[in-house]
Amino acid sequence: AIQLTQSPSSLSASVGDRVTITCRASQGISSALAWYQQKPGKAPKLLIYDASTLESGVPSRFSGSGSGTDFTLTISSLQPEDFATYYCQQFNNYLITFGQGTRLEIK
Amino acid sequence: EVQLLESGGGLVQPGGSLRLSCAASGFTFSNYAMSWVRQAPGKGLEWVSDISGSGGSTHYIDSVKGRFTISRDNSKNTLYLQLNSLRVEDTAVYYCVGGQLYWGQGTLVTVSS
Numbered sequence: 001a002i003q004l005t006q007s008p009s010s011l012s013a014s015v016g017d018r019v020t021i022t023c024r025a026s027q028g029i030s031s032a033l034a035w036y037q038q039k040p041g042k043a044p045k046l047l048i049y050d051a052s053t054l055e056s057g058v059p060s061r062f063s064g065s066g067s068g069t070d071f072t073l074t075i076s077s078l079q080p081e082d083f084a085t086y087y088c089q090q091f092n093n094y095l096i097t098f099g100q101g102t103r104l105e106i107k
Numbered sequence: 108e109v110q111l112l113e114s115g116g117g118l119v120q121p122g123g124s125l126r127l128s129c130a131a132s133g134f135t136f137s138n139y140a141m142s143w144v145r146q147a148p149g150k151g152l153e154w155v156s157d158i159s160g161s162g163g164s165t166h167y168i169d170s171v172k173g174r175f176t177i178s179r180d181n182s183k184n185t186l187y188l189q190l191n192s193l194r195v196e197d198t199a200v201y202y203c204v205g206g207q208l209y210w211g212q213g214t215l216v217t218v219s220s
Contacts, residue, residue: 001169034207036152038152043210043211043212043213044152044202044210046208049207055208087152089154089207091207094157094166095166095168096142096154096157097154098151098152098153098154099151100151101151101152
């Protein structure tokens with residue numbers, strides 16, 4: 001199965017900061033990558049699919065990039081509601097996998 | 108409004124069985140591949156199984172192969188997951204997922220003696 005490694009595992013930042021989270025795949029997955037946001041006690045929310053396509057209704061401060069094995073999620077200016085856990089997910093083959101998550105905390 | 112409502116979770120002893128259901132509304136159910144994703148307490152997300160829109164193709168994570176069975180009834184807009192031979196490590200919130208976009212609220216499965 002394709003493994004996804006996110007870094008960092010946790011991150012402290014302040015409102016207004018620019019934040020980047022990285023997801024590395026154990027083998028090439030083209031652009032078959034999605035990013036999710038999850039808040040405590042809630043279901044995950046799709047932010048980005050196909051590595052860089054913003055889901056409808058998601059604020060434009062979120063952006064995704066990358067292809068092959070290296071991907072990034074960037075939040076251009078953190079807002080209070082962005083403090084959450086973020087997961088990448090690959091769907092390149094029929095065995096879907098998630099990264100281990102990045103917990104974004106308030107500094 | 109899209110809704111995915113899971114049911115069927117609960118407390119079961121190791122070796123026991125449960126059947127999870129997910130009732131879908133607000134979208135054309137048969138057009139979507141559906142998945143089950145689980146999250147153990149305090150842990151990350153783990154994809155468990157998926158099924159094509161027609162139901163003709165299914166996939167499973169290795170740890171549940173031979174124990175779990177995914178199915179769907181497109182006439183009832185309902186997704187199922189039959190969980191047999193349950194293990195303590197199957198304890199998790201199980202989410203029903205439509206495509207990648209639509210997620211249910213989750214149902215908790217606790218396997219404990």
